[in-house]
Amino acid sequence: MPDADELVANALAAVRGTDVRQAERQLDQLMVGTGAADGTSAVDAALLRRLVRALGRLWPRGWQPVDVDRITSRRLDARAARLVREAMAAQRREQVEPIPAWWDDQLRELTAEVRDDGHDVLAAWTAAEGLDRTDALRAAVDTLALVESLPPIAVLRPPPGTTGALTARSAGTTRSGSPMLDRVRALLAKAESTTFPAEAEALTGKAQELIARHSIDEALLAAGSERGDVPGGVRLSTDTPYAGAKALLVQEVAAANRCEAVWSDDLGFATVLGWPADLVAVELLYTSLLVQATAAMLRGRAERRSGSGRRTKVWDESFLNAFALRIGERLRAATEAATDAADQASAATAGAERLLPVLAARGEAVRERLDTLFPGVTRHRLSVRDAEGWSSGTSAADRASLDVGGGRKQPRQVPGRPDRR
Numbered sequence: 001m002p003d004a005d006e007l008v009a010n011a012l013a014a015v016r017g018t019d020v021r022q023a024e025r026q027l028d029q030l031m032v033g034t035g036a037a038d039g040t041s042a043v044d045a046a047l048l049r050r051l052v053r054a055l056g057r058l059w060p061r062g063w064q065p066v067d068v069d070r071i072t073s074r075r076l077d078a079r080a081a082r083l084v085r086e087a088m089a090a091q092r093r094e095q096v097e098p099i100p101a102w103w104d105d106q107l108r109e110l111t112a113e114v115r116d117d118g119h120d121v122l123a124a125w126t127a128a129e130g131l132d133r134t135d136a137l138r139a140a141v142d143t144l145a146l147v148e149s150l151p152p153i154a155v156l157r158p159p160p161g162t163t164g165a166l167t168a169r170s171a172g173t174t175r176s177g178s179p180m181l182d183r184v185r186a187l188l189a190k191a192e193s194t195t196f197p198a199e200a201e202a203l204t205g206k207a208q209e210l211i212a213r214h215s216i217d218e219a220l221l222a223a224g225s226e227r228g229d230v231p232g233g234v235r236l237s238t239d240t241p242y243a244g245a246k247a248l249l250v251q252e253v254a255a256a257n258r259c260e261a262v263w264s265d266d267l268g269f270a271t272v273l274g275w276p277a278d279l280v281a282v283e284l285l286y287t288s289l290l291v292q293a294t295a296a297m298l299r300g301r302a303e304r305r306s307g308s309g310r311r312t313k314v315w316d317e318s319f320l321n322a323f324a325l326r327i328g329e330r331l332r333a334a335t336e337a338a339t340d341a342a343d344q345a346s347a348a349t350a351g352a353e354r355l356l357p358v359l360a361a362r363g364e365a366v367r368e369r370l371d372t373l374f375p376g377v378t379r380h381r382l383s384v385r386d387a388e389g390w391s392s393g394t395s396a397a398d399r400a401s402l403d404v405g406g407g408r409k410q411p412r413q414v415p416g417r418p419d420r421r
Contacts (some may be wrong), residue, residue, distance in 0.1 A: 002044035004034055012050075012139050012148075030137050044122040047140050049282075052091040054147045059160065062153035065106040067269070070237055072146060076266045079129050080143045085110050086121050094341035096161035103160055150174055153264070153371040156272060178238075180214050182278060188288035192295075200292065203416050207288075208331060211281040212338035215257065218277035218354065223358045231362075231369045234279050235269040236286055241313075243268070245320035249293065250286055252328025256335050257281045260370045262377055275362060285331070293323045 002010070007030055014026040065088050073081040092107060120128025126136040158164040184207045191203035218332075222229065238246040249264040250270040254261040258283055259274030272282050291365060297319050302313065343355040370377070 002034070002277075004039070004042040005169070007034070007043060007145075008046045008050055008141075011137075012145055015145050027134070027141070028139060030141070031134060041120065043137075047137075047144065047337075048087065048090065048121050051084075051087045051140075051144050051147060052094065054144065055088055055091045056094070058147070058150060060162070061150075062155040063150065064156075064235075065103070065110060067151075067153070067235060067334045068147070069110050069237075070269065071150070071267060072143065074239055075146055076139075079131075080139055080146075082129070083122075083125050083140060083143050083158030084147070086125050090121055098166040100157070100165045101158045121308050125394060134240055135321050151385075153267070154233070156235075156271070156373075158381060176213075177368055180210055181284070184284055186286060192288055192291045193261050202287070204292070205334065208285070208334045211257070211285070211336060212335045213342070215275075215277045215281060216339065216342045216359075218275065218360050219362055220355065222362075224274075228276075230274050231275055231366045232279060233369075233373075235271050236281060237268060238263060238265075238270050239268050242317050242320050245317055245324060246270075246290065248311070248321055249289060249324040249327070250282070252324050253286045253289065253331060254282050256328055257285070258335075258359065258366065260366055262370070262374050271374075273373070284285065289327060293320055293327075308325065 007026075011023075011026040011030050014023040017023070023418065030043055033043050055068065068084055068088070069081050072084045075309050087266075088107060088110070092104075122136070122140060126133065129136070131139070187203045187207040187210075191200040194200050194203070195275070236250050238244075238250065242266065247261075247265070247270050248271065250263070251261045254274070257274065257278045259272050259278050261270050261272045263270045272279060272281065297316055300319055339355065339359065
């Protein structure tokens with residue numbers, strides 16, 4: 001009989017092929033095991049070893065725990081993602097120091113418990129999922145095949161065991177204990193929960209104002225130091241449905257906060273590059289505005305003309321695209337207003353360094369980072385497939401307009417469409 005590692009290799013090769021019967025035969029061989037008394041346990045151990053090795057090879061290729069968890073859920077299912085979390089916890093025990101704090105933070109957020117004992121990971125996962133052995137082995141092999149097939153992606157932060165793993169600054173984490181960020185989260189949470197557009201406008205506008213001021217303070221503080229920092233990056237999910245519209249929203253929010261965004265459609269995420277304070281702003285605003293846009297879209301469906309006959313999916317996509325572009329305009333205007341006010345204050349302060357050259361230098365550094373990590377990036381042209389959805393999305397974004405000055409602006413009326421407020 002083949003040994004356990006050979007059985008796993010044969011099953012994996014069969015799954016990657018096109019012969020379904022051969023794949024089932026190899027799965028039967030895994031069920032039988034090596035023929036020894038501990039053959040079943042040996043197969044489980046071989047599967048885990050190979051999965052752990054595959055995960056270890058991903059980290060230097062740009063992948064992070066949250067990325068692997070996201071794509072496993074996307075391409076397989078939540079059950080497979082839970083197996084990957086268990087394997088990542090097992091792999092964590094084998095990682096070479098230094099281990100950055102953000103790495104362990106990600107594992108904790110995924111509830112991947114790093115145990116010190118040598119428990120049987122695959123058996124424990126099988127029992128927790130309520131699977132029989134055949135289904136468990138099939139899912140484990142499919143998961144392993146996926147992990148081993150993942151391509152290299154941009155390395156945003158030094159992974160464990162590499163130079164700079166402990167010295168790299170946080171690249172956009174919404175778990176910061178900053179009082180200002182806590183205020184922003186509270187404002188955005190209220191904006192998401194209210195059913196009154198005027199209230200959402202005021203709350204989101206105030207949040208953007210605080211974010212812009214915080215970003216400017218961070219830029220001036222960094223300009224006065226001698227740190228050799230480079231821009232970092234985060235990845236934001238753009239899963240279906242309406243992945244393109246979500247990617248557009250990421251792009252608009254990123255541009256308004258002096259960041260660059262690149263969408264990887266096949267992998268289900270957008271990479272945002274920028275400075276730490278700006279990356280935090282993009283994460284917070286994107287998450288909140290996606291909730292607000294979805295709620296506005298659902299309300300917009302109810303406002304559609306009866307008997308319109310248009311497909312809901314096309315209408316929804318046009319709505320969300322228009323919402324993203326219009327909100328992007330509002331966010332950029334808010335950022336520009338805050339920047340102008342801060343630059344005037346800087347100019348009036350004796351001996352103070354002017355703000356705009358500092359921001360220009362930081363913007364150039366972000367673009368250089370983009371060119372380094374994504375040299376072959378291309379642009380995608382946006383098409384409008386439903387004029388009614390586009391008008392409705394623009395109108396919804398206008399009703400949620402951002403006014404950082406605190407004054408109330410009248411929404412721009414979309415030509416040819418009644419104002420149903």
